[in-house]
Amino acid sequence: MRHDNGGDLLVTVLRELGIDTVFGIVSVHNLPLVEAVDRELRFVPVRHEASAADAYGRARGTLGCALTSTGTGAGNAAGSLIEALSAGSSVLHITGQVESEFLGSGRGFIHETKDQLGMLTAVSAYARSVPDAARAGSILREAARAALASPGGPASVEWPIDLQYAAQTDEPEDHAGPAPLTPGAEELAAAGALLASARRPLIWAGGGANTARGELAALLEATGAGLITSNSGRGSVPEDHEQVIGNFATTPAVRALLADADVLLTIGTHFRSNETADYTLGLPGAHIQIDVDAASIGRVHPATHALHADAAEALTGLLPHAVPAEPGWTDRIGAVRTEVRAILHDNIGPQAAICDAIRAALPREAVVARDVTIPSSSWGNRLLEMYDPRDNVFPRGGGIGQGLGMGIGAALARPDAPTVVIAGDGGLAVHLGELLTLAQERPRLTLIVFNDGGYGVLRNMQDRHSERRSGVDLTTPDFALLAQACGLPYARIGAEEDAARVIGEAVASDGPTLVEVDLDSLGPMKNPFTPPVRIPGQ
Ligand SMILES: Cc1ncc(C[n+]2csc(CCOP(=O)(O)OP(=O)(O)O)c2C)c(N)n1
Ligand SMILES: [Mg+2]
Numbered sequence: 001m002r003h004d005n006g007g008d009l010l011v012t013v014l015r016e017l018g019i020d021t022v023f024g025i026v027s028v029h030n031l032p033l034v035e036a037v038d039r040e041l042r043f044v045p046v047r048h049e050a051s052a053a054d055a056y057g058r059a060r061g062t063l064g065c066a067l068t069s070t071g072t073g074a075g076n077a078a079g080s081l082i083e084a085l086s087a088g089s090s091v092l093h094i095t096g097q098v099e100s101e102f103l104g105s106g107r108g109f110i111h112e113t114k115d116q117l118g119m120l121t122a123v124s125a126y127a128r129s130v131p132d133a134a135r136a137g138s139i140l141r142e143a144a145r146a147a148l149a150s151p152g153g154p155a156s157v158e159w160p161i162d163l164q165y166a167a168q169t170d171e172p173e174d175h176a177g178p179a180p181l182t183p184g185a186e187e188l189a190a191a192g193a194l195l196a197s198a199r200r201p202l203i204w205a206g207g208g209a210n211t212a213r214g215e216l217a218a219l220l221e222a223t224g225a226g227l228i229t230s231n232s233g234r235g236s237v238p239e240d241h242e243q244v245i246g247n248f249a250t251t252p253a254v255r256a257l258l259a260d261a262d263v264l265l266t267i268g269t270h271f272r273s274n275e276t277a278d279y280t281l282g283l284p285g286a287h288i289q290i291d292v293d294a295a296s297i298g299r300v301h302p303a304t305h306a307l308h309a310d311a312a313e314a315l316t317g318l319l320p321h322a323v324p325a326e327p328g329w330t331d332r333i334g335a336v337r338t339e340v341r342a343i344l345h346d347n348i349g350p351q352a353a354i355c356d357a358i359r360a361a362l363p364r365e366a367v368v369a370r371d372v373t374i375p376s377s378s379w380g381n382r383l384l385e386m387y388d389p390r391d392n393v394f395p396r397g398g399g400i401g402q403g404l405g406m407g408i409g410a411a412l413a414r415p416d417a418p419t420v421v422i423a424g425d426g427g428l429a430v431h432l433g434e435l436l437t438l439a440q441e442r443p444r445l446t447l448i449v450f451n452d453g454g455y456g457v458l459r460n461m462q463d464r465h466s467e468r469r470s471g472v473d474l475t476t477p478d479f480a481l482l483a484q485a486c487g488l489p490y491a492r493i494g495a496e497e498d499a500a501r502v503i504g505e506a507v508a509s510d511g512p513t514l515v516e517v518d519l520d521s522l523g524p525m526k527n528p529f530t531p532p533v534r535i536p537g538q
Helices: 006-017 031-040 051-060 072-087 116-123 136-148 161-165 185-197 207-211 213-223 252-260 311-321 329-347 351-361 374-380 403-413 425-430 434-441 456-465 479-486 496-508
Strands: 021-024 042-044 064-068 091-097 126-129 154-160 201-205 226-229 244-246 263-267 287-291 305-308 368-370 419-424 445-451 490-493 513-518
Touching: 006 031, 006 136, 006 161, 021 051, 021 403, 031 042, 031 064, 031 161, 042 403, 051 064, 051 072, 051 091, 051 403, 064 072, 072 091, 072 116, 072 154, 091 116, 091 136, 091 161, 116 126, 116 154, 126 136, 136 154, 154 161, 185 263, 185 287, 185 305, 185 311, 201 213, 207 213, 207 311, 213 311, 226 252, 226 329, 244 329, 252 329, 263 311, 287 311, 329 351, 329 374, 351 374, 351 419, 351 496, 368 374, 368 403, 374 419, 374 456, 403 419, 403 425, 403 434, 403 445, 419 425, 425 445, 434 445, 434 479, 445 496, 479 490, 479 513, 490 496, 496 513
Parallel strands: 021 042, 021 064, 064 091, 091 154, 126 154, 201 226, 201 263, 226 244, 263 287, 287 305, 368 419, 419 445, 445 513, 490 513
Antiparallel strands: none
């Protein structure tokens, strides 16, 4: 097939992938791409490079596409690509490159960058340069396959601008993924025998379980096991299921449950530091571990039975071995589930009203995108119920600033439902320009900004451990005026009683709203929140 230029070729590939919206910043080094996408699909001029594309893919369970400029633009995207690599989310990142004739010549060609491919290689799961017009199509498709593979991640393609303008020929391909990875028969039989012996089983679901939701629910029912999740595994089984304990592994009640469990089955989890008290959490020795990534097996917690396989394949193989747990175990799980939620609900004081109001206002399936702020780290990441992993959009690598861009990407991916973003004043300021993307695109998005005049979580740490505060108190804007300047509706929550009305109205409206939570006026949590990290000597 012949295409007039690289932009037309890109549109063809994106259509094969089912992508209707692309995010980026236009440049002399991506002009043919942006023009074709804007003409044929939808181009969203985000004000910062790549967070929105990542969340668009997450919220749809597909791939997101970002277009950036050469050099600084690609470098700006690096933070978001690091996040996508950490999350294993599928991003096709296409950036420019100087004219192929001048590549690597060091002559100061506009946007020329030292070893751009090296930088992209470091922050992507896949990175390649387009060497000539005949190979662009196969490279774009190869990149998409790499991004969509398990565990996936961002795929970056740099494309010299002269080759973007050139006519292209290519052969369409279908995007059928690789055949599923099935567990070995012997390993499966041994793991099945252990599972059949379990009297007090627990299952731990990470993000890798999200591709096997039905199989996981069936195993949960058949065993009566409790389900602990990492943050990434939330919603793999809807969190209102009686056996879902959720993202509460390090609480005293769940630690006690882990101590009494006789078999642990884990599915696609990294056992990240924040979720295992820096890898010190006590876990049952009898451990069946399922992971598609061989490197994950036994990396944190030794696996007595390793199933290197796709989650759905391994769980289907284990299901015939499932037997019900001993009497009382499933009831105890239900009691722990209720207890850990009640304790957290109580500890967060007046913010519980906001958590409850968000859940009450949203339909069952709607995205809640979150920045790294105390309301996320304390209750947004565990108490606010999730029913589908695609709704649970948060920066898994923990970098601040990405929440609003992610929320915009998710809202445009899922226009049929309202989206809520939870952000802090500090994180919002990092990519404040996205307020203008919000004002321009006008998705159904409620941005809830928790304003405490600074980097509250670090301030809490310093107040506890240091003599003085350093770098944590910030000037914040008058959010009412800021919203007005951007042409955004504004509302304020200054007391618990405001939460249901303000959030209800904002979520019900058909466009964006900026909701400010005045934390001084709302009042404190029972205990100042500090993150689960260690400070030597404290
Ligand atoms: C890119 C990046 N820089 C710095 C940090 C450290 N950090 C974590 S949370 C946080 C504070 C964020 O402030 P805000 O959004 O206002 O939330 P709050 O803690 O006040 O609730 C900072 C600076 C980080 N996680 N990521
Ligand atoms: Mg703050």
